[in-house]
Amino acid sequence: MTNIVLFGKPGAGKGTQAEFLKEKYKLTHISTGDVFRFNLKNDTDLGKQARVYMDAGDLVPDELTTKMLIDEVNKHPDTNGILFDGYPRTISQAEALDAFLTSIGSNVAATIALEADDEILVQRLLERGKTSGRIDDQDEEKIRNRYQEYNEKTAPLMNYYEEQGKFHSVNGIGSIAEITERVSNVIDNL
């Protein structure tokens, strides 16, 4: 299995790139945000538990998120590899992911970060909020809160993967195709 973690701030383009990369490399795309939104929409128990956090732009507690993530991965026992989008977002999630992948004889091959300036990203999210219906994209305060969550809890993961020699950074400003090309260069050289 070649497992890739797509890393980046809210709005950096992880979901957009994942759509192209999953086809190109025949990977299984797991977006924790999408799985949570599916559960919210269907008002499942998981959705009910996650809603307050998500609507406020806070991270959902690690235990709940990790359990959901492992359930998702286990739905694809024959995959070539997983493209993780939105997970891990905390050190505790990264450790849980490593432990889980080790238990199935696998690992994270690389973490690829899409880099972009905060101000550009906030504007992108506000634009997305006009059409996506996402409550967390419609209010600048909630968006800023997601950046604060990112800076406090998610940014430390860069070091975590850097220390393992697995961290790769890519310029996330440009056309979608240009960025796919940059990410592909990293994957092709693994």
Ligand SMILES: Nc1ncnc2c1ncn2[C@@H]1O[C@H](COP(=O)(O)OP(=O)(O)O)[C@@H](O)[C@H]1O
């Ligand atoms: N790994 C995770 N840990 C905790 N909460 C998560 C995680 N992934 C998604 N969420 C919740 O779902 C929301 C939306 O996720 P996502 O669509 O990936 O957001 P964004 O566009 O802000 O990157 C997050 O703000 C958070 O509440």
